[in-house]
Amino acid sequence: MRVLLVTGKGGVGKTTTAAATALRLAEDGHRVVVTSADPAHSLADSFDQPLGPTPTEVAPGCAAQQLDARERFEEHWAEIRDWLLQVFDWAGVESVEAEELAVLPGLDELFALTEIESLCASGDHDVVVVDCGPTAETIRLLSLPDVIGWYMDRLFPASRRLHRMVAPVLSRVGRLPMADDAVFAAGQRLYDRLDAVHRILADPEVTSARLVVNPERMVVAEARRTFTQLSLFGYQVDAVVVNRVLPDDVADPWFDRWRATHAEHLDAVRADFAPVPVLQSRLAPADVVGVEALRAVGAELWDGHDPAARLVDRRPVRLSRCGDDVELSVDLPFAERSDVEVSRSGDELLITLGAQRRALALPESLRRREVTSATVADGALRVRFAERARMGT
Template identity: 60%
Template sequence: MRILLFTGKGGVGKTTAAAATALRCADEGHRTLVVSTDPAHSLADAYGLALGDQPAALTGSLWGQQLDARARMEDSWSEIRDWLLEVFAWAGVQGIEAEELAVVPGLDEVFALADLADHAESGRWDVIVVDCAPTAETLRLLSLPDVAAWYMARLFPVSRRLNRMVAPVLGRVTALPVAGDEVFGATNRVYERLQTVRGLLGDPDAASIRLVVNPERMVIAEARRTATYLALFGYGVDAVIANRLLPEAITDPWFDRWKAAHAEHLAAIHEGFAPVPVFTVELAPEEPVGLEGLRRFAAELYGDGRAADVHHRGHPMRVETVDGVHSLVLSLPFGERGELDLGRRDDELMVRVGPYRRAVVLPDSLRVRTVVGARLRDGELVVDFT
């Protein structure tokens, strides 16, 4: 079972890369499902075929689906939303304003991603290809299981016990709606669903993320940040796809500076993302849409290789021991000292890179040890214990 997630800055061609990869996997004999979790669906446009909220056959071995994220959220969030609406009504907020406040921004995309668990457990597919939302939204989706795990392990049990003690008292002295067991039960189901997805996507042999970039300075910079944040949460990038390179066949002098810039950026991509392999695709004379157009794109992208293979296996987190010093090593490609914060709280190492934070649960061998130093080393954060 393989899960391939494609993401990148908006407009770089991630949907095309995802659609072409899924078609290539199907042509190689894999039962393949390609799913769009991007709220601005364009997967159907890439194939030139109709797609809906349920898997639809595109070829003999390929199915496609554009998830209705809103419907998934209604199924999982309805009990929590109804309670929030009651709370807002008690506070004097009603109507459209209350409806909007009862939905956490981006939550619909999270529930769409959680559908991967159902697809993976169904046994119907050999390969699932996911056309994700642009990078910022994807990072929010992939980091949520870690954030939810922290909440569920520490605050959820306390909140539930406290609610059972306080609810009868509040019911006698105030009309404030108090969350019942159905709200806590719905919260727990959401958490379990997210944890299942986390387990799937955190397995480097089962799931890989592929970053799609264009040879542009800002696009590459965002991809580098994305690689850092994905590593922070333990997700593996097995390939970078450099799309829309100017072909060598273009000889018009007007393009000379563009070609030189593309060559410079491509060299930076190879150097910066090494040892992750970089696949290249030249700018086509026409838009690669439809089955044949996508097959040509995939042929240039993968050559004689197989699209579903694991092209790189990294080790986002490991423990090393040298001369009695134990070190926790976290892969943080492109991480910079100025945007890095560390803290220790009980059995956890708190790591913040830029706006993203993760509580890293320490292995048993490190929990009883003291942090004595930390440093960045060749794209890795090394934290020493003694």
């Protein structure tokens, strides 16, 4: 089973890349589904075919879908929403405002994430290609299982115990609607789905991220930041796709400066992202719409490469022995030491990178050790752990 996450700055051609990759995989004999986690949903426009929430065959061996957020909302959030509406009604909130407040921002993307688990579990597909949203939305989306898991592991059991103790008293005193077991069960189901998604996405044997860029300075700069942030949360980037490169056969002198600029950015991308493979596709003479046009892009893009393969054989988080010490390495390409803060809280290592923060659960072998140093060098954070007994000597 393979999951391919295709992301990039808005407008760089990630939907085209995702659709073209899916068609190439199908031609190679894989059973493929491409799904959209982008709220803008442009897969149907790319294939030039109507798409719905159920995978629809767009070519032999290749299906595509655009999720119905309302349908997924009713499936995962209905019980929680109904309880919230009761609470808001008790508090005197108008019904229209209560409906809006009962839908948390980002739920659409959250439910799109759970769809990945459903597609993987169905057994109908060998490869799931995910057309992700623009990079900022993608980082927020892919960090959700990690963040929500942290809260659910710590707060959910405690809040349920507290609810059982105080609910009878509060319901008699103030008639406040209290969450019943159905509400907690709905929350548990959603958490279980997210936990299953997290296991899939965090496994580099299964999931790879592919960054799509244009040969433009600001786009490449954002891709660098995205690469670092994806690595922080344990996602392996195994390819960079440079899209819309000016073809060599364009002879008009007006384009000479553009061609030189594209060549300069291509060289920079290859140097900066090495050893990650850098693939490229030329600027098309017309809109890339429909299966045949997408197949042409896929043939060019993946010429000489297997899109289903792991193109980089490296885990973003690694453990290694250093004499009596153990070193934990977390890939953070392009990060500077001043960008990173590291601390420890119990059995977790807290890593802060700009506005992003990850609570990394330490394996059992490190929980009995103390942190002795933390350095950022050669594109990785390296944290050294020593035995407590030795630390005391």
